[in-house]
Amino acid sequence: MYTPKYTITNKILKNIGAIEAAKEVIENAPLVPMFEKEFQSDAVIRTVYHGTHIEGNDLTLSQTKKVLEGEEVMARPRDVQEVINYRNVVKLIDRLVEEDHMYSLKSLLEIHRETVNKIVAEEKIGVLRSTQVIIKEEGTGKIILSPPASIEVPYLIENFMDWLNGVRDDDIHPIIKAGIAHYVLVAIHPFVEGNGRTVRAFANLILFREGYDTKKFFAFEEHFDQDLGAYYEAFASVDKQSADIATRDLTHWLEYFTKAVAVELTKIKEKIRKLSVDSRMKLNLGRQIALSERQMRLVEYISEKGSAVMQELRKVIPMVSEDTVLRDLKYLLSEGIIKKEGTTKASKYIIKNK
Numbered sequence: 001m002y003t004p005k006y007t008i009t010n011k012i013l014k015n016i017g018a019i020e021a022a023k024e025v026i027e028n029a030p031l032v033p034m035f036e037k038e039f040q041s042d043a044v045i046r047t048v049y050h051g052t053h054i055e056g057n058d059l060t061l062s063q064t065k066k067v068l069e070g071e072e073v074m075a076r077p078r079d080v081q082e083v084i085n086y087r088n089v090v091k092l093i094d095r096l097v098e099e100d101h102m103y104s105l106k107s108l109l110e111i112h113r114e115t116v117n118k119i120v121a122e123e124k125i126g127v128l129r130s131t132q133v134i135i136k137e138e139g140t141g142k143i144i145l146s147p148p149a150s151i152e153v154p155y156l157i158e159n160f161m162d163w164l165n166g167v168r169d170d171d172i173h174p175i176i177k178a179g180i181a182h183y184v185l186v187a188i189h190p191f192v193e194g195n196g197r198t199v200r201a202f203a204n205l206i207l208f209r210e211g212y213d214t215k216k217f218f219a220f221e222e223h224f225d226q227d228l229g230a231y232y233e234a235f236a237s238v239d240k241q242s243a244d245i246a247t248r249d250l251t252h253w254l255e256y257f258t259k260a261v262a263v264e265l266t267k268i269k270e271k272i273r274k275l276s277v278d279s280r281m282k283l284n285l286g287r288q289i290a291l292s293e294r295q296m297r298l299v300e301y302i303s304e305k306g307s308a309v310m311q312e313l314r315k316v317i318p319m320v321s322e323d324t325v326l327r328d329l330k331y332l333l334s335e336g337i338i339k340k341e342g343t344t345k346a347s348k349y350i351i352k353n354k
Contacts, residue, residue: 001159001162001163001166002156002159002162002163002184002246003163003246004163004180004184004250005247005248005249005250006176006180006249006250006251006254007251008176009255011255011259012176012251012255015255015258015259015261015262016173016175016258016262018262018265018266019175019258019261019262019265021269022214022262022265022266022268022269023212023214023265025269025272026214026215026217026265026268026272027214027215029273036215038293039215039217039268040215040216040217043216043217043218043219044068044087044090044219045061045064045065045068046061046219046222047090047221048064048083048086048087049061049064049083050219050221050222050225050226051086051197051200051221051225052064052082052083052086052197053225054196054197054221054224054225054231055082055196057079057082058075058076058079059073059075059079059080059083064083067080067083067084068083078119081118081119085114085115085116085117085118085119086115086197086201088117089111089114089115089197089201090201092110092111092114093111093201093205093208094208096110096111096205096209097205097209097213101209102165103161103164103165103181103205103206104161105154105157105158105161107202107205108185108190108198108202109126109127109128111198111202112125112126112190112191112198113125113126115194115197115198115201116191116193116194119194120192120194124191124192127191128150128153128154128157128190128191129150129153129190129191129192131150131192132147132149132150133147133189133192134146144232144236144239145187145235145236145239146243147187147188147189148189148245153189153190156188157185157188157190160181160184160185160188164177164181169210174206174207175212175257175258176254177210178206178207178210178212178257179250179253179254179257179258180250180254181199181202181203182199182200182202182203183235183238183250183253183254183257184245185198185202186235187235187238187239187245187248188245200220200221200224214265214268217268217272218264218265218268219264220260220261220264222264223260223263223264224260230256231256234253234256234257235253237252238250238252238253292328294317294324294328295328295331295332297317298313298316298317298325298328298329298332299332299337299338299351301313302338302349302350302351306350307341307348307349307350308348308349309346309348309349310322310325310326310347310349313325313349329349332349336352337351337352338350338351338352339351339352
């Protein structure tokens with residue numbers, strides 16, 4: 001059975017610590033976006049955009065959002081189809097988390113089928129490659145990856161899935177497990193096309209199933225896409241060690257992968273913190289409150305300043321009418337988040353104490 005080789009370094013420990021700290025804040029923040037949908041919708045858009053952009057999709061973030069909302073855009077049909085496909089992959093992952101309790105080739109093939117639907121020839125959709133592939137550097141033609149022979153692919157995947165299903169939850173952290181899967185499956189290169197998107201989605205399946213969905217506020221693909229050089233270098237640093245995947249030391253890759261996860265979750269954590277008032281808010285309210293972006297900005301301002309009058313709050317969200325600001329304040333008052341002192345136009349709004 002395949003057994004990954006790696007060392008838990010101080011860098012990995014530091015990254016895992018940052019991930020756990022961010023996870024705690026995100027999952028227990030007293031204030032969340034309206035129905036938690038704003039963050040989740042944004043994460044889906046970023047996941048789809050960056051997940052396809054990594055592979056050369058030319059759609060902009062704005063165009064991707066329009067496609068996901070069912071609008072037509074002027075673009076290559078293939079680019080549009082890739083975005084539609086990856087949205088369907090995101091939905092598939094949610095279903096697999098609920099339905100499948102084992103990691104399998106079947107799940108991997110399902111993900112691939114959605115990823116390349118209507119993009120590659122029908123006989124290559126959801127099917128392991130039967131030919132040898134060589135990955136060359138664009139421009140120079142230099143060979144940068146020679147995946148295993150196609151005849152080895154079924155065995156290698158079966159062997160890896162056996163390890164993935166056999167490892168005990170308390171033996172390996174889910175982030176490490178997802179990182180190992182990300183590397184090993186890319187190295188095996190199971191498909192003629194669509195490997196990267198399929199593998200990243202499979203890594204997300206592992207995280208979601210093992211309790212690291214973190215309210216689905218994140219999009220790790222964004223971090224990879226924004227520094228593709230580092231992403232590919234982290235792969236290459238392991239690839240070049242040996243022709244045999246089983247003998248490669250994954251430490252450097254895992255340092256990179258855990259850092260990517262830590263950066264993305266810390267970014268979400270800081271955003272959540274800005275939208276939360278402070279630790280006493282949860283004690284005061286005893287529950288989470290769904291707020292719009294405008295309402296969050298008002299609460300954040302009042303919390304930072306200690307108090308605020310209407311004239312100040314209008315400047316916080318200047319693009320809306322005074323009536324809209326008043327409606328938002330009325331909602332915050334009704335939910336017991338703030339209170340009003342005074343009855344004149346100079347009345348102050350403050351955070352309500354217990």
